[in-house]
Amino acid sequence: MTKQTGGCQCGAVRYRARGELGYPHICHCRMCQKAAGNYFLPLAAATRITFELTRGAPKWFQSSDLVRRGFCGDCGTPLFYDIPDADFINITLGSLDDPDAVRPVMQSSTGRKMSWFHAIDDLPVEPLPETPDRENAIAASNHQHPDHDTESWPLGERL
Template identity: 85%
Template sequence: MTTETDKSGGCQCGALRYRAKGELGYPHLCHCRMCQKAAGNYFMPLAAANRQDFELTRGAPKWFQSSDLVRRGFCGECGTPLFYDIPGTDFINLTLGSLDEPDVVKPVAQSNTGQKMSWFHALDDLPLEPAPETPDRENAIAASNHQHPDHDTKIWPLGETS
Protein backbone atom coordinates (compact mmCIF):
# COMPACT_ATOMS: atom_id res chain seq x y z
CA MET A 1 0.00 0.00 0.00
CA THR A 2 1.30 3.46 -0.87
CA THR A 3 0.55 6.65 1.02
CA GLU A 4 0.64 10.31 0.14
CA THR A 5 4.17 10.59 1.50
CA ASP A 6 5.49 7.60 -0.48
CA LYS A 7 7.81 8.46 -3.34
CA SER A 8 8.51 6.38 -6.42
CA GLY A 9 11.02 6.95 -9.15
CA GLY A 10 13.48 5.41 -11.50
CA CYS A 11 15.78 5.80 -14.43
CA GLN A 12 15.09 7.26 -17.83
CA CYS A 13 14.77 3.92 -19.66
CA GLY A 14 12.65 2.17 -17.00
CA ALA A 15 15.06 -0.72 -16.33
CA LEU A 16 15.37 0.38 -12.69
CA ARG A 17 12.53 1.54 -10.43
CA TYR A 18 12.35 2.23 -6.68
CA ARG A 19 9.94 3.25 -3.94
CA ALA A 20 10.60 5.06 -0.66
CA LYS A 21 7.94 5.09 2.05
CA GLY A 22 7.53 8.17 4.20
CA GLU A 23 9.08 11.60 4.01
CA LEU A 24 12.50 12.16 2.50
CA GLY A 25 15.05 13.77 4.80
CA TYR A 26 17.27 16.78 4.21
CA PRO A 27 16.47 17.52 0.57
CA HIS A 28 19.38 19.65 -0.63
CA LEU A 29 21.52 20.69 -3.57
CA CYS A 30 25.11 19.47 -3.39
CA HIS A 31 27.62 21.56 -5.33
CA CYS A 32 30.74 19.44 -4.67
CA ARG A 33 32.88 18.56 -7.66
CA MET A 34 32.23 14.84 -7.17
CA CYS A 35 28.46 15.36 -7.40
CA GLN A 36 28.92 17.65 -10.40
CA LYS A 37 30.78 14.92 -12.26
CA ALA A 38 28.41 12.15 -11.12
CA ALA A 39 25.39 14.14 -12.34
CA GLY A 40 27.05 15.56 -15.43
CA ASN A 41 25.61 18.84 -14.22
CA TYR A 42 26.41 21.85 -12.04
CA PHE A 43 24.94 20.32 -8.86
CA MET A 44 23.11 17.22 -7.66
CA PRO A 45 19.78 17.40 -5.80
CA LEU A 46 19.59 14.67 -3.12
CA ALA A 47 17.37 13.57 -0.24
CA ALA A 48 17.59 10.70 2.22
CA ALA A 49 15.21 7.75 2.42
CA ASN A 50 15.29 5.46 5.43
CA ARG A 51 16.90 2.26 4.22
CA GLN A 52 14.23 0.14 5.93
CA ASP A 53 11.55 2.06 4.00
CA PHE A 54 13.33 1.85 0.64
CA GLU A 55 12.92 -0.88 -1.96
CA LEU A 56 13.94 -1.54 -5.52
CA THR A 57 10.81 -2.49 -7.46
CA ARG A 58 12.50 -3.27 -10.80
CA GLY A 59 16.07 -4.03 -11.75
CA ALA A 60 19.32 -3.54 -9.86
CA PRO A 61 21.70 -0.57 -9.99
CA LYS A 62 25.30 -0.63 -11.06
CA TRP A 63 27.61 0.93 -8.49
CA PHE A 64 30.65 3.17 -8.73
CA GLN A 65 32.77 3.57 -5.58
CA SER A 66 33.39 7.33 -5.90
CA SER A 67 35.40 7.49 -2.66
CA ASP A 68 36.35 5.18 0.17
CA LEU A 69 33.17 6.27 1.97
CA VAL A 70 30.58 6.67 -0.78
CA ARG A 71 29.26 4.72 -3.73
CA ARG A 72 27.01 6.02 -6.50
CA GLY A 73 24.19 3.93 -7.94
CA PHE A 74 23.06 4.34 -11.53
CA CYS A 75 21.17 2.49 -14.23
CA GLY A 76 23.50 0.20 -16.16
CA GLU A 77 21.29 0.49 -19.25
CA CYS A 78 20.76 4.25 -19.67
CA GLY A 79 23.25 5.69 -17.14
CA THR A 80 20.76 7.71 -15.08
CA PRO A 81 22.31 8.65 -11.70
CA LEU A 82 19.96 7.47 -8.94
CA PHE A 83 21.65 6.96 -5.56
CA TYR A 84 24.31 8.38 -3.28
CA ASP A 85 24.97 5.63 -0.76
CA ILE A 86 27.09 5.51 2.37
CA PRO A 87 27.15 1.78 3.19
CA GLY A 88 26.49 0.98 6.84
CA THR A 89 24.15 3.92 7.43
CA ASP A 90 20.41 3.64 7.96
CA PHE A 91 19.60 5.81 4.91
CA ILE A 92 20.23 6.04 1.17
CA ASN A 93 20.17 9.30 -0.76
CA LEU A 94 17.99 9.50 -3.87
CA THR A 95 18.57 11.89 -6.75
CA LEU A 96 15.54 14.19 -6.69
CA GLY A 97 15.34 14.43 -10.48
CA SER A 98 14.73 10.66 -10.65
CA LEU A 99 11.52 10.95 -8.61
CA ASP A 100 8.28 10.54 -10.55
CA GLU A 101 7.12 13.83 -9.04
CA PRO A 102 10.29 15.84 -8.39
CA ASP A 103 8.37 19.06 -7.82
CA VAL A 104 6.90 17.76 -4.54
CA VAL A 105 10.31 17.72 -2.80
CA LYS A 106 11.65 21.22 -2.31
CA PRO A 107 15.30 21.55 -1.25
CA VAL A 108 15.84 23.08 2.18
CA ALA A 109 19.60 23.73 1.90
CA GLN A 110 22.69 23.78 -0.29
CA SER A 111 25.98 22.08 0.54
CA ASN A 112 29.57 22.45 -0.60
CA THR A 113 28.88 25.92 -1.95
CA GLY A 114 32.59 26.64 -2.27
CA GLN A 115 32.36 24.76 -5.58
CA LYS A 116 29.07 26.32 -6.66
CA MET A 117 29.17 28.00 -10.07
CA SER A 118 30.15 31.62 -9.55
CA TRP A 119 27.53 32.88 -12.01
CA PHE A 120 24.43 31.12 -10.59
CA HIS A 121 23.19 34.40 -9.11
CA ALA A 122 22.72 35.73 -12.67
CA LEU A 123 20.59 32.88 -14.07
CA ASP A 124 17.29 34.75 -13.70
CA ASP A 125 18.73 37.54 -15.82
CA LEU A 126 19.38 35.28 -18.82
CA PRO A 127 17.05 35.81 -21.78
CA LEU A 128 14.32 33.23 -22.26
CA GLU A 129 14.07 31.35 -25.54
CA PRO A 130 10.96 32.35 -27.44
CA ALA A 131 8.18 29.81 -27.62
CA PRO A 132 8.26 27.93 -30.93
CA GLU A 133 5.87 29.18 -33.59
CA THR A 134 4.75 25.60 -34.23
CA PRO A 135 4.83 22.65 -31.87
CA ASP A 136 6.13 20.29 -34.62
CA ARG A 137 9.40 19.47 -32.89
CA GLU A 138 7.77 18.93 -29.48
CA ASN A 139 5.08 16.75 -31.08
CA ALA A 140 7.72 14.69 -32.94
CA ILE A 141 9.66 14.14 -29.71
CA ALA A 142 6.49 13.19 -27.81
CA ALA A 143 5.46 10.76 -30.57
CA SER A 144 8.86 9.02 -30.54
CA ASN A 145 9.54 9.17 -26.78
CA HIS A 146 11.28 6.06 -25.40
CA GLN A 147 11.55 7.43 -21.86
CA HIS A 148 9.76 5.54 -19.09
CA PRO A 149 6.63 7.39 -17.89
CA ASP A 150 6.61 9.04 -14.47
CA HIS A 151 4.72 6.21 -12.77
CA ASP A 152 5.17 2.50 -12.11
CA THR A 153 4.40 0.09 -14.92
CA LYS A 154 3.99 -3.69 -14.69
CA ILE A 155 5.78 -4.18 -18.02
CA TRP A 156 8.42 -2.02 -19.67
CA PRO A 157 9.01 -1.33 -22.42
CA LEU A 158 5.35 -1.43 -23.30
CA GLY A 159 4.53 -4.29 -25.61
CA GLU A 160 6.88 -6.77 -23.91
CA THR A 161 5.25 -9.82 -22.36
CA SER A 162 7.57 -10.43 -19.41
Protein backbone atom coordinates (compact mmCIF):
# COMPACT_ATOMS: atom_id res chain seq x y z
CA MET A 1 0.00 0.00 0.00
CA THR A 2 1.23 3.47 -0.88
CA LYS A 3 2.13 5.73 2.00
CA GLN A 4 2.74 9.46 1.83
CA THR A 5 4.39 11.29 4.71
CA GLY A 6 5.02 14.96 5.16
CA GLY A 7 5.03 17.89 7.47
CA CYS A 8 6.07 21.43 8.07
CA GLN A 9 9.47 23.01 7.62
CA CYS A 10 10.38 22.99 11.31
CA GLY A 11 9.10 19.46 12.06
CA ALA A 12 6.55 20.43 14.72
CA VAL A 13 3.66 18.98 12.66
CA ARG A 14 3.98 15.69 10.78
CA TYR A 15 1.35 13.53 9.04
CA ARG A 16 0.88 10.24 7.19
CA ALA A 17 -1.64 9.23 4.52
CA ARG A 18 -2.02 5.60 3.45
CA GLY A 19 -3.18 4.83 -0.08
CA GLU A 20 -3.24 6.92 -3.22
CA LEU A 21 -3.95 10.62 -2.90
CA GLY A 22 -7.00 11.68 -4.88
CA TYR A 23 -7.43 14.53 -7.35
CA PRO A 24 -3.92 15.98 -7.27
CA HIS A 25 -4.37 19.45 -8.73
CA ILE A 26 -3.10 22.98 -8.80
CA CYS A 27 -5.50 25.63 -7.54
CA HIS A 28 -5.06 29.19 -8.79
CA CYS A 29 -7.88 30.78 -6.74
CA ARG A 30 -7.10 33.92 -4.79
CA MET A 31 -7.66 32.22 -1.41
CA CYS A 32 -5.11 29.52 -2.24
CA GLN A 33 -2.68 32.14 -3.51
CA LYS A 34 -2.95 34.02 -0.22
CA ALA A 35 -2.80 30.84 1.91
CA ALA A 36 0.36 29.67 0.11
CA GLY A 37 1.92 33.11 -0.21
CA ASN A 38 2.50 32.06 -3.80
CA TYR A 39 0.96 32.08 -7.26
CA PHE A 40 -0.89 28.77 -6.80
CA LEU A 41 -1.35 25.92 -4.33
CA PRO A 42 -0.89 22.24 -5.28
CA LEU A 43 -3.28 19.97 -3.33
CA ALA A 44 -4.41 16.34 -3.19
CA ALA A 45 -6.99 14.55 -1.07
CA ALA A 46 -6.47 11.85 1.54
CA THR A 47 -9.49 10.08 2.97
CA ARG A 48 -9.91 10.78 6.66
CA ILE A 49 -9.73 7.08 7.55
CA THR A 50 -6.29 6.83 5.89
CA PHE A 51 -4.95 10.11 7.27
CA GLU A 52 -3.29 10.69 10.64
CA LEU A 53 -1.24 13.32 12.37
CA THR A 54 1.96 11.70 13.63
CA ARG A 55 3.44 14.69 15.47
CA GLY A 56 2.01 17.91 16.81
CA ALA A 57 -1.18 19.65 15.77
CA PRO A 58 -1.79 22.34 13.18
CA LYS A 59 -3.28 25.74 13.83
CA TRP A 60 -6.37 26.53 11.77
CA PHE A 61 -7.61 29.59 9.92
CA GLN A 62 -11.25 29.61 8.78
CA SER A 63 -10.72 31.12 5.30
CA SER A 64 -14.43 30.88 4.43
CA ASP A 65 -17.61 29.55 6.00
CA LEU A 66 -16.93 26.22 4.25
CA VAL A 67 -13.17 25.79 4.43
CA ARG A 68 -10.39 26.02 7.00
CA ARG A 69 -6.66 26.05 6.33
CA GLY A 70 -4.22 24.13 8.51
CA PHE A 71 -0.69 25.36 9.02
CA CYS A 72 2.19 25.02 11.46
CA GLY A 73 1.83 27.54 14.27
CA ASP A 74 5.61 27.58 14.74
CA CYS A 75 7.04 28.00 11.23
CA GLY A 76 3.90 28.91 9.25
CA THR A 77 4.09 26.15 6.64
CA PRO A 78 0.71 25.69 4.87
CA LEU A 79 -0.31 22.03 5.29
CA PHE A 80 -4.02 21.43 4.74
CA TYR A 81 -7.15 22.64 2.98
CA ASP A 82 -10.00 21.16 4.99
CA ILE A 83 -13.74 20.99 4.46
CA PRO A 84 -14.69 19.72 7.93
CA ASP A 85 -17.84 17.84 6.83
CA ALA A 86 -16.11 16.03 3.94
CA ASP A 87 -14.70 12.51 4.21
CA PHE A 88 -11.29 13.71 2.99
CA ILE A 89 -8.67 16.33 3.80
CA ASN A 90 -6.53 18.05 1.18
CA ILE A 91 -2.78 18.00 1.75
CA THR A 92 -0.47 20.65 0.30
CA LEU A 93 1.76 18.75 -2.11
CA GLY A 94 4.81 20.88 -1.28
CA SER A 95 4.63 19.63 2.32
CA LEU A 96 5.10 15.99 1.24
CA ASP A 97 8.46 14.41 1.99
CA ASP A 98 8.60 13.43 -1.69
CA PRO A 99 6.58 16.06 -3.55
CA ASP A 100 7.78 14.70 -6.90
CA ALA A 101 5.87 11.46 -6.20
CA VAL A 102 2.45 13.07 -6.76
CA ARG A 103 1.94 14.71 -10.12
CA PRO A 104 -1.01 17.08 -10.53
CA VAL A 105 -3.58 15.94 -13.10
CA MET A 106 -5.76 19.06 -13.22
CA GLN A 107 -5.82 22.83 -12.65
CA SER A 108 -8.67 24.73 -11.05
CA SER A 109 -9.69 28.40 -10.82
CA THR A 110 -7.58 29.25 -13.85
CA GLY A 111 -9.26 32.65 -14.11
CA ARG A 112 -6.75 33.76 -11.46
CA LYS A 113 -3.77 32.00 -13.06
CA MET A 114 -0.85 34.34 -13.68
CA SER A 115 -0.99 35.58 -17.26
CA TRP A 116 2.75 35.07 -17.75
CA PHE A 117 3.07 31.42 -16.60
CA HIS A 118 3.45 30.21 -20.19
CA ALA A 119 6.80 32.05 -20.32
CA ILE A 120 8.43 30.54 -17.21
CA ASP A 121 10.55 28.06 -19.16
CA ASP A 122 11.90 30.93 -21.24
CA LEU A 123 13.28 32.80 -18.21
CA PRO A 124 17.07 32.80 -17.95
CA VAL A 125 18.61 30.44 -15.43
CA GLU A 126 21.05 31.81 -12.88
CA PRO A 127 24.43 31.10 -14.40
CA LEU A 128 26.35 30.22 -11.27
CA PRO A 129 25.37 27.31 -9.04
CA GLU A 130 25.88 27.51 -5.29
CA THR A 131 29.52 27.23 -4.34
CA PRO A 132 30.56 24.17 -2.31
CA ASP A 133 31.50 26.44 0.60
CA ARG A 134 28.04 28.04 0.65
CA GLU A 135 26.28 24.67 0.23
CA ASN A 136 28.34 23.26 3.14
CA ALA A 137 27.59 26.31 5.32
CA ILE A 138 23.85 25.98 4.63
CA ALA A 139 23.91 22.22 5.29
CA ALA A 140 25.80 22.72 8.56
CA SER A 141 23.32 25.34 9.81
CA ASN A 142 20.10 23.86 8.38
CA HIS A 143 17.21 23.87 10.88
CA GLN A 144 14.69 22.42 8.44
CA HIS A 145 13.19 19.03 9.27
CA PRO A 146 14.52 16.30 6.96
CA ASP A 147 12.23 14.80 4.32
CA HIS A 148 11.44 11.67 6.34
CA ASP A 149 9.89 10.76 9.68
CA THR A 150 12.10 11.11 12.73
CA GLU A 151 11.48 9.77 16.21
CA SER A 152 12.11 13.22 17.63
CA TRP A 153 12.94 16.66 16.35
CA PRO A 154 15.17 18.51 16.74
CA LEU A 155 17.38 15.46 16.67
CA GLY A 156 18.12 14.16 20.15
CA GLU A 157 15.16 16.01 21.69
CA ARG A 158 12.14 14.08 22.94
CA LEU A 159 8.78 15.54 22.06
